[in-house]
Amino acid sequence: MTTFPLRLTEELKEIVAAQADRAGVSINQYIATVLAAHVGAQAETERYFAARAARAKPGLARGILARAGRRTRPRTGDRPGDNPGHERGDRSGVE
DSSP states (O other): OOOOOOOOOHHHHHHHHHHHHHHTSOHHHHHHHHHHHHHHHHHHHHHHHHHHHHHOOHHHHHHHHHHTTSSOOOOTTSSGGGSTTOOTTOOTTOO
């Protein structure tokens, strides 16, 4: 483990101190926990988008975008509800 000096505004320190107190932990432990959660979330977001990019079919997306605004009816598969199991908010099967 390492130490790291951290400068906070008085207002931020007061907010952190109050939240740490409510959580029943020290300011140091609170900041370390919040930072770890944020870094973990960022890493998961990067992993998710890298996996999505690896599955991407750029030509398909370009084709859909090329048809946009031409007053043509959407083709089957262009709208979210056209693909069973891929309704808005259904994240099953998403890596």
